[in-house]
Amino acid sequence: MSALGKILRKPIEFVSGEYGMAAVLLLLCILFSVLTIEEKSPEGTKAGNKLTDDIVKLIEQDSVNFPKEIRVFIAAGKGKSGEDFVDSLGKGLDSKGINVIGKAVGDTLRIKKAIQATGEIDLIATTSLMRNFPVFDSFLGEEREVIRASSMVVNDTLIKGEKTTLIAPRTYLWPIFLTPVNLRNITSQIAVIAILAIGMTMVIITAGIDLSVGSMIALSAVVATSIIEKMGGAAEAGTSVFLIASLAGVLVCTLSGAFTGIMVSQFSIPPFIATLAMMQVLRGIAFKIANNETISDVPANFQWLGNGLSYGIPNCVILMIILYTLAHIMMNKTQLGRYIYAIGANAEASRMSGISPKKIKLIVYAICGATAGLGGIVMASQLQSGAGNYGVTYELMVIAAVVVGGTSLFGGKGKVLGTLIGAFIIAVITNGMNLLLLGSETQMIVLGLVILVAILIERLRSGEWRNAVGG
């Protein structure tokens, strides 16, 4: 063994060890954090206070160009953050005796009109995000000079025009990947796939597969939204209607799953074929119920599950966590869970020892239908509508999440929590690539390769590959 080998051995063993996938997820998070470090703008009151200090300093340091009598105009985009910025900056400058001759909060059209109506302005104070907007061009004139007095301003935040100068709060560097908004996005974006992956994990542990889950998303979404439409629609439907509609959606998918289960267990149709057929049937039914249209006569309140927050956490993520907890307990602490592993490892042996593989399979496919139905409800809620084309090819993403999470396609092995990690790996990569501005084509290639690598690592860990090639 070479010296290089000894050095590399540790990291290789770590990545391919028991917590390999968690390590990969962590590495990806670190990677994207580093790659997405960018200028970030301070917002709201904080930005207003920072800029107050900067303007005061500017007047102290350069009293020739910026005497104490300068006329300041404050502008910001609409919304709470903009209002807070204008308020805090206005108050701050007032307290220092600096002349604020006008303020505007709103879109660019409004700001332009307000500035034009104000008359002569020496200094326009605005937010970092807006500092390069062309709306200010005509006021700064052609001859603009970006000042970078190192003691005072970084990142082009003081732009000196012919008569008027523009100033904005200093920006700072921060990984966009790690902003609360983005972390929330990642979790809520993966919720649907992660929820579906619970049922899929169980199916795959029994050495089966379910290709119909993508169609079940559509079916459940369409059933639920059409019931809401019939029971009051956007104008009248309330929480009780939502509950009934959602339960109906989940129930229909559970029954569909059970039906598939019967096909697979009683009639011994290979799961791949049975569910491929169901995939067609269920999507067709979904299109029929929706009459080939998008059902959108749904109240905005219906978004609560998909887009709402509780204590800052998306509701669909809370649902996801609850479902994973239940599934983890079921798989590890209950008889059913042990049976599922048993028939996956060796159906014949488990039959001999008194377990009924047929019954277990039926239950597992029904659970898979139920989780797919729930995922469909979440998607309908996120989009506030239902249509027959929801969830096309989602079955592949779900299977990828399960396999990346370490579940063996040959059955008998796998962990529900591993699947959660697998789903997050996929979500983090997709989100990270969007943040890095990679085009759609590149994204497809990278995502495919990452899934391949993850599976290679998993193979290595489990030793199946080694056994297969006789190494």
Place this chain on the structure above:
Amino acid sequence: MKRFIRQLFIFLFTIALIGCGKQADNGKGAQGDGSKKKSRGLIGATCMNIANPFFKVIEENMRDEAAKHGYDLIYLGCEMDISKQQKQIQDFLAKGVVAVAVNPKDSKAIGTSVKECNNANVPVFSFDVRVQAPDAKVVSHVGTDNFQGGELAGEAMIKALGEAGGKVVVIDFRAAESCIERVKGFKKVIDAYNAERESGKIEIAAELSGEGLRDKGFKAAEDALQQVPDMRGIFAINDPSGLGAVGALEKAGKLEQVTVIAFDGMPAGKQAIKDGKIYADPVQHPDKIGRECIRAIVSHLSGEEVPANVNIPASLYTKETADKDTSLN
């Protein structure tokens, strides 16, 4: 030892992959270097399907126009998955774009995403397909003027039928707003033409649904031949249904008798025009749609009033145009 080599292979593969990601990022940085100094911000655009050449042309022109005004652009396709489009818009907002341009996969279901942008005070612009959701605010829509395109089709029909006039059949698609507009424009021109004359009027004898599809267009034209055996013209609201109608006429041996006018100017449609099977197509101009969309965004950010609808006129593609078109054989 063998095992170690395999492990090493995987390890290096992983490293290489991570490296690829980094390199792609660097590439983007280098590209933007020229405008980096005065980049005015990032515009996020998402279309329904990047594989469709129509949207690829829009992308190229958007990119060009955005660079001209000093903006960076990210342009993604959602591969006909509305949920994916929603995620892309969420990521745009996290990234801090100055404006969102959206070509909705689903006019209604995109509503929640547009509202999210509204709440974040990021202006939304739509291109090609409108947003049709209550309370979802879009600054401006840039798309083909379908009504005017329909008028072009009507004028072409008048020219083709000449003094004799005769019966024509419309193969429509009522589920799409754009197609309804096309038929309205067509009828307006035909009605105005008829009002001026006593004889040789053009009569719209039947309106059948072709659902915008080739097989349905075929069937609609077959039905029309039963109902109106002496028809002289067919206006189909897009190329697939127009090509379907051509198929039905060929089968019945009536292609000589009936003038077909379609819409869009897809490659197959253009070829049919060159072969003399379709008389003419009003064609859309994705290049202009892309450019005007960016111009609308820049105007808005400059504090100018932007019209709620930016209509891009269609133009007529005839056999003469096709004969000069080098993309056809």
